[in-house]
Amino acid sequence: MSFESLFLPLLIVLLAVPMFLQARKQKRAVQEQQKLQNSLTAGDRVMTTSGLFGTVVSSADDSIDLEIAPGVVTTWVRAAVREKVTTEEAAEAPATEQDEAAPAAEAKEAEGEQKDATDATSESSAQIAEPIEKQKTS
Known part of the structure; x- marks a missing residue:
């Protein structure tokens, strides 16, 4: 061969x-x-394919209702659920974001107070336009 x-x-x-x-x-x-x-059953914590975390409130044949914030319930296609999230992982993610955001928010507040004090002592030459509603009727 x-x-x-x-x-x-x-x-x-x-x-x-x-x-x-x-x-x-x-x-x-x-x-x-x-x-x-x-x-998936009510009470399960899930992550969608777009990365949104939510808690399953109810489910139908092809759709699922997720609570994404307290009192905010949205309806999703069942196929949009990527994975179940353990409560430990879900608790760590928001806590980390809050810890990082707190010092930044305090710094912005302090900056804003300093800016307000500076603005009060110096006059601005900016002009304010009248509201659009008044412009249309005139």
């Missing part, structure tokens, strides 16, 4: 095996995602 007669079967095997393995991997990922989305 020559190399030419083995070339075509070898080429087919080299292309078919990776394609088969990739399809199998993708099928498994889809099954896991469907299993997760079907297991």
